[in-house]
Amino acid sequence: MSTAEETTGGEVEPWEExxxxxxxxxxxxxxxxxxxxxxxxxTTRDIAGRAGMSPAALYIHYKTKEELLHRISRIGHDRALxxxxxAARREGTATERLADAVSSFVRWHAGRRTTARxxxxxxxxxxxxxxxxxxxxxxxxxAEVRGIIQEGVESGEFDVIDIHGTxxxxxxxxxxxxxxxxxxxPRTPEEVGALYADLVLRMVGAG
Amino acid sequence: MSTAEETTGGEVEPWEExxxxxxxxxxxxxxxxxxxxxxxxxTTRDIAGRAGMSPAALYIHYKTKEELLHRISRIGHDRALxxxxxAARREGTATERLADAVSSFVRWHAGRRTTARxxxxxxxxxxxxxxxxxxxxxxxxxAEVRGIIQEGVESGEFDVIDIHGTxxxxxxxxxxxxxxxxxxxPRTPEEVGALYADLVLRMVGAG
DNA sequence: GCCGAAGCTGAGCGAGCGCTTAGTGTGCCC
DNA sequence: GGGCACACTAAGCGCTCGCTCAGCTTCGGC
Numbered sequence: 036m037s038t039a040e041e042t043t044g045g046e047v048e049p050w051e052e053x054x055x056x057x058x059x060x061x062x063x064x065x066x067x068x069x070x071x072x073x074x075x076x077x078t079t080r081d082i083a084g085r086a087g088m089s090p091a092a093l094y095i096h097y098k099t100k101e102e103l104l105h106r107i108s109r110i111g112h113d114r115a116l117x118x119x120x121x122a123a124r125r126e127g128t129a130t131e132r133l134a135d136a137v138s139s140f141v142r143w144h145a146g147r148r149t150t151a152r153x154x155x156x157x158x159x160x161x162x163x164x165x166x167x168x169x170x171x172x173x174x175x176x177x178a179e180v181r182g183i184i185q186e187g188v189e190s191g192e193f194d195v196i197d198i199h200g201t202x203x204x205x206x207x208x209x210x211x212x213x214x215x216x217x218x219x220x221p222r223t224p225e226e227v228g229a230l231y232a233d234l235v236l237r238m239v240g241a242g
Numbered sequence: 243m244s245t246a247e248e249t250t251g252g253e254v255e256p257w258e259e260x261x262x263x264x265x266x267x268x269x270x271x272x273x274x275x276x277x278x279x280x281x282x283x284x285t286t287r288d289i290a291g292r293a294g295m296s297p298a299a300l301y302i303h304y305k306t307k308e309e310l311l312h313r314i315s316r317i318g319h320d321r322a323l324x325x326x327x328x329a330a331r332r333e334g335t336a337t338e339r340l341a342d343a344v345s346s347f348v349r350w351h352a353g354r355r356t357t358a359r360x361x362x363x364x365x366x367x368x369x370x371x372x373x374x375x376x377x378x379x380x381x382x383x384x385a386e387v388r389g390i391i392q393e394g395v396e397s398g399e400f401d402v403i404d405i406h407g408t409x410x411x412x413x414x415x416x417x418x419x420x421x422x423x424x425x426x427x428p429r430t431p432e433e434v435g436a437l438y439a440d441l442v443l444r445m446v447g448a449g
Numbered sequence: 450g451c452c453g454a455a456g457c458t459g460a461g462c463g464a465g466c467g468c469t470t471a472g473t474g475t476g477c478c479c
Numbered sequence: 480g481g482g483c484a485c486a487c488t489a490a491g492c493g494c495t496c497g498c499t500c501a502g503c504t505t506c507g508g509c
Contacts, residue, residue: 057456073366075282079497089458094498096456156363156421159280200429200437203422204415211418214363215410222407230407234445264486286467296488301468303486 049147050110058096060086065103070149074104074160104157105165111154112172118143119179129187130241136183137209137235138228144212145224151213180206184239194240205235256354257317265303267293272310277356281311281367311364312372318361319379325350326386336394337448343390344416344442345435351419352431358420387412391446401447412442 053059064085068077079100080090097103122136144151158169181202187193195201212227222230236242260266271292275284286307290297304310329343351358365376388409394400402408419434429437443449 055456073280073282075280076367078495080495090497091459091499092457100497160283197437200434201441204438204441207418207422208411208415211414211421214418215414227407230404231411234408234411237444237447238441240444262486285465287465297467298469298489299487307467 049114049150052110053106055096057086057088057092061088061093061096062103062106066107066149066153069104069107069157070152074100074153074157101160101162101165104153104160107150107153108157108161108165108169109172111150112169112176115140115143115151115154116172116176116179119176123179123183129183129190129192130236133180133183133187133239133241134232134236136180137205138232141209141212141231142224142228144209145216145222145227148213148216148218151210155210155213177202177206187239187241192241201239204238208235256321256357259317260313262303264293264295264299268295268300268303269310269313273314273356273360276311276314276364277359281360281364308367308369308372311360311367314357314360315364315368315372315376316379318357319376319383322347322350322358322361323379323383323386326383330386330390336390336397336399337443340387340390340394340446340448341439341443343387344412345439348416348419348438349431349435351416352423352429352434355420355423355425358417362417362420384409384413394446394448399448408446411445415442 050059050063053062061082065077065082068081068085071077072081077100079093082100082103083090083093086092093100093103097106118139119136122132122139125132125135127135144155158166161169181198184193184195184198184202184205188195188198209231212231216222216224216227257266257270260269268289272284272289275288275292278284279288284307286300287297289307289310290300293299300307300310304313325346326343329339329346332339332342334342351362365373368376388405391400391402391405391409391412395402395405416438419438423429423431423434
């Protein structure tokens with residue numbers, strides 16, 4: 036199986052780039068809390084408690100609660116963009132690359148649902164500077180998908196009238212997985228990824 | 243033009259069912275505030291201020307801040323379900339009814355974006371009883387769309403393998419419009435509705 | 450064996466939260 | 480025109496929030 040993600044199943048815990056260990060535990064606790072209750076409904080006491088620390092410990096590693104969200108959002112967007120870039124830049128037809136991009140992007144939104152939820156739905160809680168930085172990453176995400184669709188249209192593989200609108204719809208469909216996906220539901224991330232890749236190929240008139 | 247919504251363009255201000263006038267002004271103010279900042283980040287002082295009243299005035303008409311959200315969510319879900327039911331029960335082929343359902347559902351999510359945003363993204367802020375009531379409405383929404391797709395498959399109009407999964411994707415795509423739609427953006431609700439109806443017909447293999 | 454740096458805690462500050470209460474103005478009924 | 484129901488306000492209560500700070504522990508270097 037050739038996919039854009041190198042090791043989906045055997046992927047080690049993410050966030051390993053975050054050190055020291057206490058800072059990572061706090062960040063993982065924040066991801067869970069933000070995903071469950073939302074940024075504004077989450078208290079710093081809750082985050083510290085989940086990480087097994089006192090409320091004050093949080094401020095050794097992070098200046099504010101918002102810095103936690105910023106770090107999570109930045110790392111998550113970097114990862115999402117990396118997944119799409121890997122799919123977009125592999126060799127193969129536009130059809131193969133679009134299917135790969137959607138299936139791996141969706142697999143990430145389902146499999147890492149808590150992270151994806153925070154990344155996709157808590158943007159407005161960031162301050163202006165952090166938000167601008169993240170929006171720039173989102174434009175890059177959009178450009179990757181639009182590029183594949185554009186190439187498929189030019190090669191005659193796809194039949195698409197509104198390239199920008201269709202790109203928007205493909206990304207919107209994939210991102211919304213983070214809202215409804217249920218770990219205890221009937222579908223695995225792999226199954227949703229495969230279904231969505233098929234639906235997207237139909238949307239662009241491939242095959 | 244025959245659509246599921248009787249009068250999209252000329253639709254009078256909604257919320258006219260909410261009386262007296264002061265209660266409606268507070269509710270409209272709450273919709274705006276919840277849509278902009280989210281339920282938890284909105285203060286009762288902000289809601290009352292937008293409605294031109296003192297903070298205490300809110301509690302003449304609503305027992306709690308959560309009751310405001312509950313009323314908004316209930317009315318919004320009723321309206322969304324009504325739109326889908328009108329499209330599903332009109333006469334015509336499954337293709338026509340699915341296109342009508344998606345275009346009017348999407349048009350509502352784009353045109354009434356602030357309401358739709360609160361309705362679709364603030365469910366978790368409700369208490370258990372209110373949430374259960376709303377979830378029941380969502381099951382009815384799902385059943386309407388699934389019904390049309392099922393009939394299209396049975397009549398041979400559609401080519402769909404996973405009916406439940408495709409229903410989920412169609413609703414997910416439409417609902418997510420409330421997240422990204424921008425009133426000042428390049429597309430009108432009508433244009434997005436038409437584009438999305440076309441994309442959904444492709445997804446189900448119609449035509 | 451002493452020292453300073455680093456990681457963490459217990460206690461708590463000022464602010465703003467949801468919500469309450471006592472009191473005020475207004476208009477309608479008789 | 481007196482009384483009353485109703486809509487609303489000013490003030491503020493009790494609480495929890497994000498965040499701070501003085502002090503304790505631990506540990507490597509010498």
